[in-house]
Amino acid sequence: MTAQILDGKATAAAIKSELAVRVAALKERGIVPGLGTVLVGDDPGSRWYVNGKHRDCAEIGIASIQRELPATATQEDVENVVRELNADPSCTGYIVQLPLPKGLDANRVLELMDPDKDADGLHPTSLGRLVLGIDGPLPCTPLGIVELLRRHDVAIDGAEVVVVGRGITVGRSIGLLLTRRSENATVTLCHTGTRDLASHLKNADIIVAAAGVPHLVKPEDVKPGAAILDVGVSRSEGKIVGDVHPGAAEVAGWISPNPGGVGPMTRAMLLNNIVEAAERRAGV
């Protein structure tokens, strides 16, 4: 068996076209949605991601508000930028690019954000709403994964999902998303402390690999026909190495390439969160 490709690049392009129509409709009512980003430090990867977010905005007509601080910025410097964006009426929503440089407290920064401007769905209020089942912005990578599966007709309802990795941007939050009544999956959250990872993987209809450990998911641990989402980003000789061994594509029913899978969907879902926030505010 050779797996069908869960093409994040093409799917994100389709979503962006749909969002462009909604942005144009908002503009007819005099509303221009704006995305703010806060980039602290000089990590080239983080800069690349932030630049990509603004390129996406330009493509579909969302305004950009870019704030940059040096690696020497203090907690107070970052918090002042957050206060400024909270008060800026042209900013529909914003993100603080993670991780922040060592010494800065990301949780304190996130808590200070206006939850109504949380474009990433990572504010404690947004995560609390997710737990309680109240509408609000959802974390971009989990949302992108669900959308990628839906648009490729992969059955989520009733599926056994194994998530590997317990980070807040993916692992913990995707469990909350997939166990909502609307998704109805059964989720097992594995991590570095899991005793027998292979036994869990072998039982999974859907695997979400987000541990950051190269080739952690081996072909022999994949149930034939399973869907695999590779979220891992490790680098070797300038190339991305995912969490999934390439041989798994011979066993799986669906697989997301990496790059070109979940990453572009994360970006598309950020735009989605901004458009939804602008529509909510406009009463659309």
Ligand SMILES: Nc1nc2c(c(=O)[nH]1)N[C@@H](CN(C=O)c1ccc(C(=O)N[C@@H](CCC(=O)O)C(=O)O)cc1)CN2
């Ligand atoms: N505030 C946030 N910080 C971070 C998030 C996030 O969702 N919010 N996620 C990641 C980084 N990230 C977005 O910020 C992100 C990562 C990867 C991609 C992407 O499109 N990747 C490409 C490959 C790019 C490459 O060659 O490096 C792909 O998968 O095809 C987009 C966004 C951590 N921080």
